[in-house]
Amino acid sequence: MSTSLQSYPIGTPGTPWGAEEKARWRASVKKSRSYADDVVKRIERLAARFEVVRYGTLNYGPDGEFPLFALKSRAWNDALPLAMVTGGVHGYETSGVHGALLFAERDAARFEGRLNVLIAPCVSPWGYERIQRWNAEAVDPNRSFLANSPASEARLLMELIAPLRGRFLAHLDLHETTDSDESEFRPALAARDGKPFEPGEIPDGFYLVDDSANPQPGFQRAIIEAVSAVTHIAEPDAKGQIIGAPLQFRGVIHYDVRSVGLCASLTGARFTTTTEVYPDSPRATPEQCNEAQAAAVRAGFEYALEHAAK
Numbered sequence: 001m002s003t004s005l006q007s008y009p010i011g012t013p014g015t016p017w018g019a020e021e022k023a024r025w026r027a028s029v030k031k032s033r034s035y036a037d038d039v040v041k042r043i044e045r046l047a048a049r050f051e052v053v054r055y056g057t058l059n060y061g062p063d064g065e066f067p068l069f070a071l072k073s074r075a076w077n078d079a080l081p082l083a084m085v086t087g088g089v090h091g092y093e094t095s096g097v098h099g100a101l102l103f104a105e106r107d108a109a110r111f112e113g114r115l116n117v118l119i120a121p122c123v124s125p126w127g128y129e130r131i132q133r134w135n136a137e138a139v140d141p142n143r144s145f146l147a148n149s150p151a152s153e154a155r156l157l158m159e160l161i162a163p164l165r166g167r168f169l170a171h172l173d174l175h176e177t178t179d180s181d182e183s184e185f186r187p188a189l190a191a192r193d194g195k196p197f198e199p200g201e202i203p204d205g206f207y208l209v210d211d212s213a214n215p216q217p218g219f220q221r222a223i224i225e226a227v228s229a230v231t232h233i234a235e236p237d238a239k240g241q242i243i244g245a246p247l248q249f250r251g252v253i254h255y256d257v258r259s260v261g262l263c264a265s266l267t268g269a270r271f272t273t274t275t276e277v278y279p280d281s282p283r284a285t286p287e288q289c290n291e292a293q294a295a296a297v298r299a300g301f302e303y304a305l306e307h308a309a310k
């Protein structure tokens with residue numbers, strides 16, 4: 001695989017970014033959509049059906065303040081298992097946000113009396129508005145669910161979940177893999193860290209990232225089956241891999257989610273996965289991507305409930 005040290009316009013090739021380079025990067029990304037209009041207004045409309053929990057505020061100076069919200073089942077019952085949905089951990093991954101909201105608006109009611117549901121639909125609102133993977137400090141929130149987290153987005157959500165951690169049955173973290181991963185975000189990551197950029201391949205279709213330390217193949221297969229009725233499932237590359245990880249079975253790869261600080265490690269749930277939709281495919285519309293995310297949550301929660309005692 002070829003590498004390049006000359007792949008990004010900010011920084012000196014081979015030298016990690018300092019404060020000056022991070023400031024230049026932040027100044028280069030502009031707001032292009034509204035968290036308040038696209039997300040907060042939809043959350044407010046759900047207040048009659050969910051308890052709206054404000055679990056923190058991000059203060060990014062001249063870029064503004066961003067209140068963080070979670071939706072909590074109004075009929076919360078401590079005798080029931082807990083289930084979590086997170087979206088927008090990477091703010092640019094649009095269907096993660098809107099798929100989580102679609103599930104809240106249309107599908108969550110079917111689990112009333114069976115699950116306590118907690119939904120954080122947009123974990124990284126600054127990134128959502130600027131269609132960026134990182135937060136304003138050039139930190140990837142989805143590598144930051146760690147002790148002494150460097151990302152406020154991750155730390156505040158971890159603080160919300162801490163009293164409940166270990167009580168969750170299921171957690172789905174909703175993501176996308178986009179063409180911009182290869183054209184923008186991976187080159188930026190290489191430049192930030194002073195490393196060569198290694199070109200990769202973007203898979204065409206939906207896939208899942210299971211936890212290698214807690215694999216749940218039946219759970220993953222149930223989600224893949226449900227989503228395949230909505231959009232196509234990604235095929236492996238010529239090496240039998242998806243994004244550099246070996247294919248375990250149709251549409252599923254493994255990561256050690258806790259060691260790399262992924263959001264899927266947040267709850268300590270028995271059944272966890274990270275969804276990955278491909279919104280740039282000519283075979284998928286934005287509406288299909290949102291539907292795929294909602295279908296994944298429905299199927300995942302149903303499987304978890306069916307197998308909770310097994």
